[in-house]
Structure formats: C-alpha cells, structure tokens
Amino acid sequence: MLNLLRPAIGMAAVMTVITGVAYPLAMTGIGQGLFAEEANGSLIEKDGVVVGSRLIGQKFESDRYFHPRPSYAGDGYEGDNSGGSNLGATNRELVNGIKVRALDLSAENGNRPVPIDLLTASGSGLDPDISPESARFQMERVAKARNIPLNDLEELVAAHIEDRTFGLIGEPRVNVLMLNLALDEMSS
Amino acid sequence: MTTDLGQFALYCAILLACAPLLGGYMYRVYSGQRVLLSPVFKPVEKVIYRICGIDAQASQHWSRYAVTLLAFNAAGWVLLFAILRLQHLLPWNPAGLAPMSSDLAFNTAVSFVTNTNWQAYGGETSLSYFSQMVGLTMQNFVSASTGMAVAVAVIRGFAGRKVRDLGNFHVDMTRGVLYILLPLSIIAAIFLMSQGVPQNLNSYVDATTLEGTKQVLAQGPAASQIAIKQLGTNGGGFFNVNSSHPYENPTALSNLLQMVYILLIPAAFCFLFGKMVNDKRQGIAIFAVMAVLFVGGFAATYSAEKAGNALLTNSSKIIADPGNMEGKETRFGILNSTLWATATTAASNGSVNAMHDSLTPLGGMVTMLNMQLGEIVYGGVGAGFYGMLLFVVLTVFIAGLMVGRTPEYLGKKIEAREIKLAVLAILTMPIGILVFGALSATVPVAMTAVQDAGPHGLSEILYAYSSATGNNGSAFAGFGAGMPFHTTLQGIAMLLGRYGFIIPILAIAGSLGTKNVVPVSGGTFPTHGPLFVTLLIAVILIVGGLTFFPALALGPIAEHFAMLAGIAY
Incomplete structure (x- = not known):
C-alpha cells in the first residue's frame, strides 16, 4: 500500500x-x-478613466450610439458574468422574443428588415462586434440623433470594418465600442 | 460559401501537416529515445523519480499499471477537492470568492480528474485564481497525460510479442507532461496572450462605459489554462462561457489555433500507433475512419446551422442569412462555430465557442451523437484512440464471424476474453447515457433542471449524460446541472465513462501482449484497406445508431420536425 x-x-x-x-x-x-497591454485585458482609457476593454462588448441604449447585439450576460453585458440565452431553437421565449425585437428595431430604423445577428444573443453575452450589415442598418438613426451627415457616418463605418484575417479566416465585423468612441471623437 | 470551404480546407491541411510530425515525435518520447528537449528535461525527470521513490526501469503488468494509475488519480482528486473547499483560506482570491459546496466540489474534482471538465459552475463567479491555476490547470495536464499514457500502454500490448508488461505508468505520465504537453502549451499560451487573452493576477477592473454605467471586467491567469485545456482535450473554460468569451478566444487566429489544438494530439495518436506497431498503414486506416466520421458530422452540423431556425427564416422583417446566430459570436460566424462544435464533441474536448443549447435541432443532434459513439472520432487525448481500438476488436470479431475464421488483429488472435472485455467497455456508454438519462427524466426533482419544454427538454438531459459519460464536458447549458442530484449522478457517470473504459482496455492489451503473432496467410483479413475502413465505420454507426436512435428520435429529431411544422414550445 x-x-x-x-x-x-x-x-x-x-x-x-x-x-x-x-x-x-x-x-x-x-x-x-x-x-x-493584451495580458492585462486590452483596456481602453479615456482621460485617465478606464472606459472598457477593446475585446468586451458593452451596453449602448441611446439613439446617439450604435447598438450591440442582445446580451444574456447578467442584466446585459456584465463583464464578470458571461452567459448566453441557451434557449433551444423551438423555445417560444426565443422565437417570440426575436420576432418582437425585429418589429421594434425595424420600426426604429426606417422599416428595413433586420440582420439576424442584431436579433440574436451571442454565446458570451459580451460579443464586442456586430456584422457590417448591422452597423449600416443603424446609420440613419445615429445620423439623425447626432445631426450629422449620413456620408460622414458611412465613411466612419467603412473605416471600422475588420475584414477576415488574411482575407480568409473569421468573419467581417465592426467593433461597436471602437466605432462609438470614434463617433464621440468625430462629434466633439 | 467559398471562404467557408477555404477555411475548412485550411484547417484540415494544418492538421494533416502537423499530426504525423507530432506522432513521430511522441513515438520517440514514449520509447525513451533522445529528443531535442532531452537535455532540459532528462535531469528534471530523474529528480522527479528520486523524490517520489519511483523505479523508472520497472515495467508493470497491466493490473499494476491500472492500480498505479488509480492511486495517482485518487491522490489528485483529494488534492483538488481540498483546494476547492478551502479556496477562501488560500491566496490569490482577489474577488473574495467563497468555498465550493461539497457536492459541487465532488463533481468538479471528478470532472477534472477524469479529463471531462464538465463545469457545473461559472468560472469567474465561483473560482479563485488559486483554484484555477494550482487546482485546475494542474489536473488539465495530468488527466490528459494519464489518458495518453493508457493509450501508449495499450498499443504496447497490441504491438508486443509475448510481453508480460505494458510499461511504467509514472514514467509515461511524466514524459507526456514534460516533453509533449508543457512545451506545446507554452507556445500556445504565448500566442494567445499576443491575441489578447489575459494572463494576470489583477483584481477585476471597474470600467465606466461611454453611457456612464459601471462594467466590471473579470481578469485572471487565463491564457495558461486555455492553452492546456485545448491541447489536453480538457475543455474546462476559465470563464463561464468558455471559448465564446472574447477574453478566452478574442480573434479568428486564436480560434484557429484552439481548434487545431483540439484535434492535434488525438490525430497524432494514429501516426504514433502506426510507428509502434511498425506498420504505418494500420494507423492511416484508423485515421481515415475518424476523418470520414468527422467530415460527415461537420457537413451535417454546418448545413443545419446555415439553414437557420425555420421558425424565423420566413419573416419579412428578418434577414435570415448567414443562418442561426443565436448563441454564436460575430467574429466566428457559422463556419467557425460549427467546425468547432464538431471538433470539440468528436474529440471529447468539450470547450465551446458557441452555445450548443441554441444550435438547431439537427446541429445539436450531431454534437450529441459524436459523444454517444464513444468519443472515438479522434476522441480525447489517448482516450479516443483506445476507445477506437475497442471498436477495432469488435469489427475484426464480426468480420471473423462472417467468414468463419478466428479473428485476428495485427497477427494477434482475438478470443472470447478480449471480446467480453470490449463489449463490457462499450456498454458503459448506454448505461451512463440511457439508464442515467432515463432516471433523470423520471425523478421529479431531477426534472427541475430542464429549462426547455417539448422535445428539446429531453435533448438537454440526453446531452448532459452523453457529455458526462463520454468525458466530454460540453453542455446544453440551459440545463441546470448545479443541483445535488445531477452533480452526484453526473460525477458517477464521469467515473464510469473514464474507468469503465480504461480498466477493460488495459486488460485486453495485457492479454494480447502475452500472445504470439500468427504469420500472415491468404486467409488473413487485412486491416489497412478500404474494406476494413468501411466495415469499421459501419460497425461504429450501427452500434451507436441501434443504441441511441430511439432516444434521439424523441429528442432532436422530433424537435426538428416540430420546427419545420412551425411549432414552438
């Protein structure tokens, strides 16, 4: 033994x-x-205050900002409480929730059909990105709220599209926090 | 579609290029030959053996090998259980987290010792940095190395001629950690940090968002754990949502590396096997079987997710392309989420980069079936390969019955003892999944864990017990596995799925090792050609299909037709 x-x-x-x-x-x-920088969480500071992390999505509800995807991380984008909806495909809560959201978002954004990523919650609840289509989808609303020309916004969004790595790996995307930071800078 | 195909081809090409190289390297390591790292680790090895009082030259009979392994795993379990229960008294706990409850600590310790890494807790809300590093990272290494050691010992039995012993567990275990897992983990950890995976001991960061609200950003030594969690087919995430968390898997490149690491060692085992039995074709045949099942599984999951959720795709207010994005990250999209989902369930890894509970019914079914087949499509490190050898034994037996000849594999006669042991091991899957699953579906308190109504509720139970028994660790995470009924029963399923395979397969290897090799003759059934490959695939699918089809019909298949009929629950 x-x-x-x-x-x-x-x-x-x-x-x-x-x-x-x-x-x-x-x-x-x-x-x-x-x-x-990376090993400490890719934090972003503005005027000496940490405003978030380049990698972690955050909540935006004002019309003046581009909005991220729905989030099930705590009450939404809680950075110490990651989580997805985990609802099954035939779950009524999921299906009805998405349909209602589609009506709301469409109405807010010129009655256009809504890209699916803006209607569905990410796995982490902290997805920092939206698809380029979802960014363009929101441009009109943001331009109106900020009273800036749509052309300027189109350029800003185009400049913030991250393409696939080496043109092949991953998906094209727009980092919402970085876009909104640039938006604030442009407006000020 | 074109870029999707391109990404898939790139992934396969990287694996095909790396697996044979690693297999060759592993052959040299496990046979004690000199490798590049020998000057560094040979002295370390010697010190370890001296401290622990191990005679590195002593070779062990299969039963001794098994007992040594069990003793080592038991010691690891006690240590981890103690750490989880005492984390509030231990250092590196900046978030001030409380100790784990005893049933959850039992479940977690079993989970990590058996290489399952099922997580009935959320990392950032439950575990201190000390528990993550000293407790879990350590088990990530040794549970992986334990599985690899068993596979190597088993292959020695299959390859050996009239040998009584299978090698030395401590030596195999130590070499696996030092020469294989540690260097590859260091490479991955450094790369992951460059991509943005945190590696620090800082307190959680308070951020003030642009809209002026407070956001707490969880931190920690994540990169070092994520590297080994993928490499060792462990899969236990640092954060609650595993590799869908942007800190755990920030970029397309970090995702590619992690996906390659999931299948790297399991695939390399085929080539290691070819070298050890001195017939490369034998290893390639098994690799081919795994590849066919893997590509088939991927194609099914990918097309299901691409087609999207039929309950939503007909709405005029929704742009349904690119597919079912619920539970998926923008940066990964459909391709990288489904490729990962297939790899992680094929390989008993269990890490996720998308939420499997929100997959379409058929997409979810493939991930479930991958586990139910016994985690042999590449499978866990070592575990997948020795699991596959059980099906090989069964296949040559069936082939032998067809032609009325004593079955042979690699020149060894397969006799009643080996078949009995193989069937015994293969039966652990239906016991853990169907019996335990049925129990959970009938006990009222167990049913409260089920989140979704309708057939998806049954899928959640099936998935949970497939994952535990297959030592996978991924979840339909809506299932509330944190209650004592399930933490306990899942713990038992994990033990059954681990040791219910290891002990019989070691016994088979021990028995085969003592046999002499029968010379090849005209009546020998070749086990390296397309006929054998086809037969082996058929046996795997028939055994898996017959066993689990009824349950799958009531779960994901019923849900699929409900979805097509426009029914939600």
Missing part, C-alpha cells in the same frame, strides 16, 4: 508545482513583459 501511495502523492505534489505554479507564473511573467 505504501509503495503505491508514496509515488501517487509525490507525483501529485511535483506536478502541482510544475504545471500548477511554475507554468502559469512563468506565463504571467512572459505576458507582462512581452504583451503587457
């Missing part, structure tokens, strides 16, 4: 030290040295 236990406990202890302490701490050291 003892000749079984000693190696078992010893191995558990040694492996804890190597893989549970040394490895993550070494990675933390390397990250802080080489990629300090």
Whole structure:
C-alpha cells in the first residue's frame, strides 16, 4: 500500500508545482513583459478613466450610439458574468422574443428588415462586434440623433470594418465600442 | 460559401501537416529515445523519480499499471477537492470568492480528474485564481497525460510479442507532461496572450462605459489554462462561457489555433500507433475512419446551422442569412462555430465557442451523437484512440464471424476474453447515457433542471449524460446541472465513462501482449484497406445508431420536425 501511495502523492505534489505554479507564473511573467497591454485585458482609457476593454462588448441604449447585439450576460453585458440565452431553437421565449425585437428595431430604423445577428444573443453575452450589415442598418438613426451627415457616418463605418484575417479566416465585423468612441471623437 | 470551404480546407491541411510530425515525435518520447528537449528535461525527470521513490526501469503488468494509475488519480482528486473547499483560506482570491459546496466540489474534482471538465459552475463567479491555476490547470495536464499514457500502454500490448508488461505508468505520465504537453502549451499560451487573452493576477477592473454605467471586467491567469485545456482535450473554460468569451478566444487566429489544438494530439495518436506497431498503414486506416466520421458530422452540423431556425427564416422583417446566430459570436460566424462544435464533441474536448443549447435541432443532434459513439472520432487525448481500438476488436470479431475464421488483429488472435472485455467497455456508454438519462427524466426533482419544454427538454438531459459519460464536458447549458442530484449522478457517470473504459482496455492489451503473432496467410483479413475502413465505420454507426436512435428520435429529431411544422414550445 505504501509503495503505491508514496509515488501517487509525490507525483501529485511535483506536478502541482510544475504545471500548477511554475507554468502559469512563468506565463504571467512572459505576458507582462512581452504583451503587457493584451495580458492585462486590452483596456481602453479615456482621460485617465478606464472606459472598457477593446475585446468586451458593452451596453449602448441611446439613439446617439450604435447598438450591440442582445446580451444574456447578467442584466446585459456584465463583464464578470458571461452567459448566453441557451434557449433551444423551438423555445417560444426565443422565437417570440426575436420576432418582437425585429418589429421594434425595424420600426426604429426606417422599416428595413433586420440582420439576424442584431436579433440574436451571442454565446458570451459580451460579443464586442456586430456584422457590417448591422452597423449600416443603424446609420440613419445615429445620423439623425447626432445631426450629422449620413456620408460622414458611412465613411466612419467603412473605416471600422475588420475584414477576415488574411482575407480568409473569421468573419467581417465592426467593433461597436471602437466605432462609438470614434463617433464621440468625430462629434466633439 | 467559398471562404467557408477555404477555411475548412485550411484547417484540415494544418492538421494533416502537423499530426504525423507530432506522432513521430511522441513515438520517440514514449520509447525513451533522445529528443531535442532531452537535455532540459532528462535531469528534471530523474529528480522527479528520486523524490517520489519511483523505479523508472520497472515495467508493470497491466493490473499494476491500472492500480498505479488509480492511486495517482485518487491522490489528485483529494488534492483538488481540498483546494476547492478551502479556496477562501488560500491566496490569490482577489474577488473574495467563497468555498465550493461539497457536492459541487465532488463533481468538479471528478470532472477534472477524469479529463471531462464538465463545469457545473461559472468560472469567474465561483473560482479563485488559486483554484484555477494550482487546482485546475494542474489536473488539465495530468488527466490528459494519464489518458495518453493508457493509450501508449495499450498499443504496447497490441504491438508486443509475448510481453508480460505494458510499461511504467509514472514514467509515461511524466514524459507526456514534460516533453509533449508543457512545451506545446507554452507556445500556445504565448500566442494567445499576443491575441489578447489575459494572463494576470489583477483584481477585476471597474470600467465606466461611454453611457456612464459601471462594467466590471473579470481578469485572471487565463491564457495558461486555455492553452492546456485545448491541447489536453480538457475543455474546462476559465470563464463561464468558455471559448465564446472574447477574453478566452478574442480573434479568428486564436480560434484557429484552439481548434487545431483540439484535434492535434488525438490525430497524432494514429501516426504514433502506426510507428509502434511498425506498420504505418494500420494507423492511416484508423485515421481515415475518424476523418470520414468527422467530415460527415461537420457537413451535417454546418448545413443545419446555415439553414437557420425555420421558425424565423420566413419573416419579412428578418434577414435570415448567414443562418442561426443565436448563441454564436460575430467574429466566428457559422463556419467557425460549427467546425468547432464538431471538433470539440468528436474529440471529447468539450470547450465551446458557441452555445450548443441554441444550435438547431439537427446541429445539436450531431454534437450529441459524436459523444454517444464513444468519443472515438479522434476522441480525447489517448482516450479516443483506445476507445477506437475497442471498436477495432469488435469489427475484426464480426468480420471473423462472417467468414468463419478466428479473428485476428495485427497477427494477434482475438478470443472470447478480449471480446467480453470490449463489449463490457462499450456498454458503459448506454448505461451512463440511457439508464442515467432515463432516471433523470423520471425523478421529479431531477426534472427541475430542464429549462426547455417539448422535445428539446429531453435533448438537454440526453446531452448532459452523453457529455458526462463520454468525458466530454460540453453542455446544453440551459440545463441546470448545479443541483445535488445531477452533480452526484453526473460525477458517477464521469467515473464510469473514464474507468469503465480504461480498466477493460488495459486488460485486453495485457492479454494480447502475452500472445504470439500468427504469420500472415491468404486467409488473413487485412486491416489497412478500404474494406476494413468501411466495415469499421459501419460497425461504429450501427452500434451507436441501434443504441441511441430511439432516444434521439424523441429528442432532436422530433424537435426538428416540430420546427419545420412551425411549432414552438
């Protein structure tokens, strides 16, 4: 029995030290040295205040801003409480919710049909992006609320479209927070 | 569509290029040959063996190998359980999180020791940095290395001629961690950090949003855990929503790397096998079987998600293209979400980059079926390969029955003992999924965990027990698995699904190892040609299909037709 236990406990202890302490701490050291910004959460500061993270979506409800996708992270875009709707495809709450939302958004945005990503909740509830179609879909509303020419907004949105990596990997998208930051800058 | 095909082709090409190289490297590691990293790790190995009182030269009989493994896993379980229960007293807990309840800690410790990494808790709301790093990251490594060690020992039995022993568990386990998992994890962790995955011990950050509200941004040493969670087919996320979290998987490139890592070692095992049995064609045949099932599964999931939710696609107010986006991230879209969903369930990884509960009924069914087939389509690291060997044994037996000849595999006669053990192992899947699932569907308190009404509710139960027994760890996350009934029963299912495979397959290997090799003759059924590949695929699908079709018909298939008929629940 003892000749079984000693190696078992010893191995558990040694492996804890190597893989549970040394490895993550070494990675933390390397990250802080080489990629300090990324390893600390890609935070964005404005006038010395952290306004969010480039990677984490946040709530926008005012007409003056582009809106993100619906979120089930807590009460919506809670950065310490990620979550999706997890509703099944035939769930009445899901289907009816999306249909009502489609009517509302369409009415707010010139009665056009709504891109599906703007109607559906992301997996994380923290999706920082919307599709380029969803950004263009909202332009008219934002232009009106801010009283700026639509042309300027078209240029701004176009400049914020991130294409597929190497033209192949991932999907084209627009980071809502970055777009809205640029929007504030343009207006001021 | 063209870019989707291109991305899929790129993914397959990377895997096809890397898996044989890694397989060759792993062969050298496990056979104790010198590799590039030997000068670094050989001395470390020696120190480890001395500290732990291990005789690295001693080879073990299969039963000794199994007992050593069980003792090591038991020690790991006790350690992790203690950490989770005591995290409020331990350091690195800036969010001041409370200890885990005992049933949840039991479930979590079993989950990580068995390489399942089912998470009945939310990472950022339940676990301190100490628990994540010292407790979970460590088990991510050793549970993966345990599975790899078993597979290597099993292959030694299949390959050996009149050998009594299968190798030394401690040595295999240690080498797997040091030479394979650790270097590959370091590479991935550094790359992930460059893409924006956090790696710090900071407190959660308070941000003031543009609209002036407060947003708390969870932080932590995420990159180091995510690297090994993918590589070791563990899948347990740092944050609640796993790799759909933008901190856990921020870019298209981080996503590609993580997807490659999910299948890398499981695919490499086919080539390692070819080298160990000294016949590359045998490994390639098994790789082909896995590839056919994988590509088929992907095609089905992709087309289901692309077609979207039929209850929404007919509305004039909705632009239904690109497909079902509920639970999916914009940066990944349909292709990367479905490719990931197929890979992660085929490989018993269980990490997700989209919410499986919100997949279309047929898309969800494929992910479920991948697990129910026994997690052998590449499968878990090591675990997928030894699981596949069970089906190989069964297939040569059936082929033998057809022609009235004693079945052989790699020149070894497959006899009653091996078949009995193989069937015993294969039966653990229906017990864990159907028996436990049926129990959950009948006990009222268990049913309160079900979120969705209609057939999808049954799918949630089926998925949960498929995931636990298959040691996958992904979830239809609407299912409230956090209650004591399910944490306990799921814990038992995970133990059954892990050791119910490991012990019989080690016994089979032990028994085959002692046998002599029969020379190839005109009557030998070749196990490397297309005929064998087809037969093996058929056996897997028939066994899986016959066992699970009735349950799937009542769950996802019924839901699919309800959806087409315009019915919501």
